[in-house]
Amino acid sequence: MRRRYVAAVVEGCRTFAERDVYDAVWTSLVRLFGEYGASQAELYLVEYNEQKAQAIFRCSHKTLEMVKASIAATTDIANEKAAFRMVRVSGTLKALRTKVKSNKMLSREKLIK
Amino acid sequence: MKYAADLHLCPQLDNRANVKVMVEKAAELGYAAVGIPASPKAPQKEAEDLRAVCSDAGIDYVSRVDLSPRTPGELLRSLRSLRLRTEVVAVKCFSKEVARQAAKDRRVDLVSFPLVHPKKRFFDFAEAELASEAQAALEVDVSLLLSEQGYRRVNLLSYLRRMTVIAKKGHVPIVLSSGATETMSLRTAEDYCSLAYLFGVELHDARKAFSETPKGIVEQNRRKLSPDFVAPGVFVVRRGKERPES
Numbered sequence: 001m002r003r004r005y006v007a008a009v010v011e012g013c014r015t016f017a018e019r020d021v022y023d024a025v026w027t028s029l030v031r032l033f034g035e036y037g038a039s040q041a042e043l044y045l046v047e048y049n050e051q052k053a054q055a056i057f058r059c060s061h062k063t064l065e066m067v068k069a070s071i072a073a074t075t076d077i078a079n080e081k082a083a084f085r086m087v088r089v090s091g092t093l094k095a096l097r098t099k100v101k102s103n104k105m106l107s108r109e110k111l112i113k
Numbered sequence: 114m115k116y117a118a119d120l121h122l123c124p125q126l127d128n129r130a131n132v133k134v135m136v137e138k139a140a141e142l143g144y145a146a147v148g149i150p151a152s153p154k155a156p157q158k159e160a161e162d163l164r165a166v167c168s169d170a171g172i173d174y175v176s177r178v179d180l181s182p183r184t185p186g187e188l189l190r191s192l193r194s195l196r197l198r199t200e201v202v203a204v205k206c207f208s209k210e211v212a213r214q215a216a217k218d219r220r221v222d223l224v225s226f227p228l229v230h231p232k233k234r235f236f237d238f239a240e241a242e243l244a245s246e247a248q249a250a251l252e253v254d255v256s257l258l259l260s261e262q263g264y265r266r267v268n269l270l271s272y273l274r275r276m277t278v279i280a281k282k283g284h285v286p287i288v289l290s291s292g293a294t295e296t297m298s299l300r301t302a303e304d305y306c307s308l309a310y311l312f313g314v315e316l317h318d319a320r321k322a323f324s325e326t327p328k329g330i331v332e333q334n335r336r337k338l339s340p341d342f343v344a345p346g347v348f349v350v351r352r353g354k355e356r357p358e359s
Contacts, residue, residue, distance in 0.1 A: 011297075031262075032311065065307065065310045065316075066310075068304075068307035068310070069307045069308055069310050069311050071304075071307070072300055072304040072305070072307045072308050073258065073259060073308060073311075075259050075260075075297070075298070081297045082297070083297050083298075083299075083300065084304075085142070085300065085301055085304065086301070086303060086304055086307070
């Protein structure tokens with residue numbers, strides 16, 4: 001099965017736990033596309049760096065647009081205002097990590113304000 | 114996306130710190146230009162202040178006024194006084210008469226509709242035809258999708274989907290803007306394009322609606338507002354003193 005990996009950074013006034021980040025995107029996905037749509041997405045949080053506020057999600061390539069919309073539509077995490085900013089999408093985890101490393105948008109100082 | 118413009122950033126104009134924070138955030142998110150609506154009463158004074166803030170953040174400022182006239186006559190009066198002083202004129206249509214007048218007036222750049230009021234959604238095929246002839250674009254504030262939830266968002270998405278279909282069939286360009294009033298509802302242009310997928314705008318069209326279309330409107334209006342503009346298609350290329358001696 002073909003998959004897509006989405007790298008995103010979390011913006012908020014504090015750091016969030018991995019479980020809260022995953023729940024927030026799941027909630028958004030279910031709200032927008034229902035349980036049937038969410039079941040097709042095969043969304044999974046591959047990794048989350050709490051210090052850098054970086055997350056990598058995996059989803060089915062057919063539902064990439066749905067997952068991207070759900071990530072963008074997330075407005076709160078653990079009942080606190082927050083936002084996701086998508087950085088990159090890739091077909092392999094290795095390529096995504098390489099691309100993300102060279103991304104200037106990921107500096108921690110800019111993210112937490 | 115090489116060039117992204119958000120023509121509708123809505124900070125609290127009376128709070129200078131808020132304006133600065135939002136403009137800086139927009140610059141950080143990769144926007145090359147932002148349009149912040151100034152008050153129609155003193156657009157030029159406010160525009161100068163906003164231009165200075167944007168210049169400090171390294172971002173291009175597009176002067177803009179949002180008109181919400183109650184009658185077509187009021188709209189015409191406002192256009193007469195503001196058109197030659199502002200780069201982008203947007204009209205929010207609260208009645209059908211105003212919507213029709215705004216769509217057929219060539220001085221109007223953007224028409225928008227109060228999306229949260231189901232009885233004030235006047236964008237139909239007749240409106241699209243008039244807007245297409247007058248080269249006005251339809252503006253959609255995407256961040257509204259972030260503030261609404263449940264039944265209201267379902268309704269909003271349904272209407273936006275219908276509007277998109279009408280605009281496409283009527284050849285009316287769509288301009289996607291953030292309409293963000295706070296930094297947390299501000300996203301990158303690519304993120305907004307992902308949200309536009311929810312109401313049936315394809316990624317290619319969404320990118321165009323965030324870059325090429327607003328860029329085209331701003332460039333065209335800047336050319337018209339420059340002292341070298343004479344009439345549509347006629348520009349001063351060289352002034353008398355610069356003419357080479359024969």
